[in-house]
Amino acid sequence: MSAILIALLSGSLLAAQDSKPLPTPPSPGKAIQDASQAAAHDHPKFGNVEILTDTQGVDFGPYLQDVMSKVRKSWYDLIPSDAVTKKGKVAIEFAIQKDGRIAAMKIVAASGDVSLDRAAWGGITASNPLPALPSAFTGPYLALRVRFYYNPTASDLNGDTASRSVGDSVVHAAVLQDIADSNQPNYPKKALSDKVEGVVRLDVEIDPDGKVRSVYSSEGNLILAEAASQAIHKWRFHPAQINGKPVEDKVRIKVEFRLDGERIRTEVVWPETPPSVTPAP
Numbered sequence: 001m002s003a004i005l006i007a008l009l010s011g012s013l014l015a016a017q018d019s020k021p022l023p024t025p026p027s028p029g030k031a032i033q034d035a036s037q038a039a040a041h042d043h044p045k046f047g048n049v050e051i052l053t054d055t056q057g058v059d060f061g062p063y064l065q066d067v068m069s070k071v072r073k074s075w076y077d078l079i080p081s082d083a084v085t086k087k088g089k090v091a092i093e094f095a096i097q098k099d100g101r102i103a104a105m106k107i108v109a110a111s112g113d114v115s116l117d118r119a120a121w122g123g124i125t126a127s128n129p130l131p132a133l134p135s136a137f138t139g140p141y142l143a144l145r146v147r148f149y150y151n152p153t154a155s156d157l158n159g160d161t162a163s164r165s166v167g168d169s170v171v172h173a174a175v176l177q178d179i180a181d182s183n184q185p186n187y188p189k190k191a192l193s194d195k196v197e198g199v200v201r202l203d204v205e206i207d208p209d210g211k212v213r214s215v216y217s218s219e220g221n222l223i224l225a226e227a228a229s230q231a232i233h234k235w236r237f238h239p240a241q242i243n244g245k246p247v248e249d250k251v252r253i254k255v256e257f258r259l260d261g262e263r264i265r266t267e268v269v270w271p272e273t274p275p276s277v278t279p280a281p
Contacts, residue, residue: 052093052143058136067096067130068146075123075148080115083150088113090120090148095141100129103141110242111150114172114249120148173206173237173249175268183234185255187262188227200225200255201269202232208246210237218252228255228266 049064088111095104102124110117124146133142191197200220205213212233217225232253240249256265 048147048149050145052145053139053141055142056137056139058134060134060137060142063131063134067127070127070130071123071146074126075119078119078122078126079150080119083116083119086113086116086150087152088116088150089152090117091145092120092124092148093143093145094124095143096130096133097141098133100132102128102130104143108145109147112242114240114242114247116148116150118250123148171241173210173240173251175251176210176236176238179234179236180266183231184266185228185231185257185264187257187264188223191221191223191227191257192259192262195259196221196223197257197259198224200228200257202228202253202255204232204235204251204253206237206240206249206251208239208248210239210246212236213248220255224255224257228253232266 047068049068051060089109090107090111091109093104093106093108094102097103105121105124107117107121111120133139198221201218202225203216203218205215207213212235215229215232217229237249237251239246241247252269254267254269256263256267258264
């Protein structure tokens with residue numbers, strides 16, 4: 001797989017020594033928004049990574065090598081097997097806070113394939129928290145734009161500017177809560193008699209019309225997973241969309257079974273978006 005996929009970093013990553021300082025914004029999300037609205041050529045490109053905030057003269061090369069090595073490993077673990085036949089590129093912006101926590105994350109250029117977008121997104125969220133920012137950097141956070149390429153062409157690797165554009169609108173599937181509430185799993189009688197409890201995680205494929213196509217258990221007791229799967233097959237979702245066009249999607253659902261009171265709690269846990277927060281001074 002890795003033989004056909006380009007690593008996130010090509011060549012050494014250098015600090016943006018000549019970046020024009022930006023006024024201190026109230027949050028990482030505002031910093032990214034302000035930087036994205038500036039001309040694309042104002043942001044030096046280092047491999048597949050752009051630094052969107054002022055570096056204060058700090059050499060971020062070694063730091064970004066560590067960061068993107070961690071992200072790349074998480075990304076490779078999530079790349080779908082059929083990516084070997086697909087082409088695409090994804091651009092994601094996010095902020096790294098002083099302690100390494102990720103905030104204000106968003107897709108700004110989609111691949112057109114939700115499974116490829118999801119793998120790139122998960123490569124970042126699965127790496128949270130990242131290493132703390134270098135002590136020499138006194139800013140509250142570092143804003144980045146990172147590009148992920150699947151089976152890239154020569155133009156992709158030689159300064160492709162198309163991926164700089166911000167505009168693709170990506171909306172992932174969202175559960176219709178009233179239908180989900182009406183179709184909660186039942187605690188299996190055998191699990192009760194055997195005193196079985198625990199957490200089940202299910203990967204759910206969703207069609208462009210919002211109906212559940214398939215449910216696969218990725219973790220948990222088989223009896224509990226079967227009960228959860230039967231219920232979730234009846235759920236419905238607001239469809240995922242790219243630029244207003246409905247597309248297929250995948251979500252992960254966590255179902256917790258507890259013997260105490262025969263309690264069952266369901267929760268959609270994927271995608272998990274880091275919050276937009278204001279860093280402490």
